[in-house]
Amino acid sequence: MNGRKHHLIVDTQGLLLGVKVLPANITDRAGSQQLLQELRQKQPQIKLHLFADGGYKGKWEAWVKTTLGYSVEIVQRPDANTRGYWLPEGQELTEAQIKTFRGHREFIVIKKRWIVERSFAWLSFDRRLNREYDLLPETTEAFIFLSFIRRMLRRLAAFAQQHAVSA
Template identity: 40%
Template sequence: MRGKKMWGRKRHALVDSAGSLLAIKVTGAQCSDLQGGQALLQPLQERFPRMQTVWGDSHYGGQMILWLKLHLGWSMQTVKHFKVPKRGILVPEGEEVDWDKLVPQGFQPLPKRWVVERSFAWITRWRRLCRDHEGLPASSEAFIMLSASLRMLIRLAPPSPL
């Protein structure tokens, strides 16, 4: 990357169903999703013993599902993207088709994925985290955890109206 002093980063996050950040792992862009997911989830087995199912994007499928089952004993559900076929859809002659159900129109939020995207939106509202100013991934993780901690504090004890 010409002239850039900072290479790309990937943020791998584990959030609960309410969107609260449980763990974060910042890796370089050259790191695969499998490696980042393993680095994120491996130390969490002792912290979350009751966890059974992890939801993830389709990039975390395949080998990640097998690794989770073998090493941590967790199952993984992946969220698949809807892709409109390029050549059309084969429909038997005389059969009625509800095109609104078959091909959704407009913006369709993917189930479970919007929870993580909402958490990333809350994190990037912090001026320091909207860009990656940190030199080390560990310092990026620390600032992300700080912003998530303050977000949880505000949700627990909202400011009192004076």
């Protein structure tokens, strides 16, 4: 994925609602704004409740709420904003305080974060999407859509087969 960023909007099942492939010099916030505006134009009837990580807190969050009318929930680590501690002279950091610093943090499951990460992982199963082969970003977007269409068809086929056997 050289030189490009892939922006995805997925539902809570991890299924694709929208995709935008943009140059890597466009920030995640700006890229997601483009994607959300396109999704809003194509499907104005959809009302979304977005889950976003701490990097989207502030101006982006306000823009989504006021411009698009979507609700936003920022999900982040409980120790996300820990920069340091003021301690009295001679007092040492506790083990719990040390674990809040980057490089010492333990794995924590963050609400809803795994959904989009799982969707990106599904894309890695497609060899075509493991490397940036395509000249046009629209071609990469089309292959991402195809990947998710194939995934949905497999789910539907498994569901139909399961219910045909039990009937």
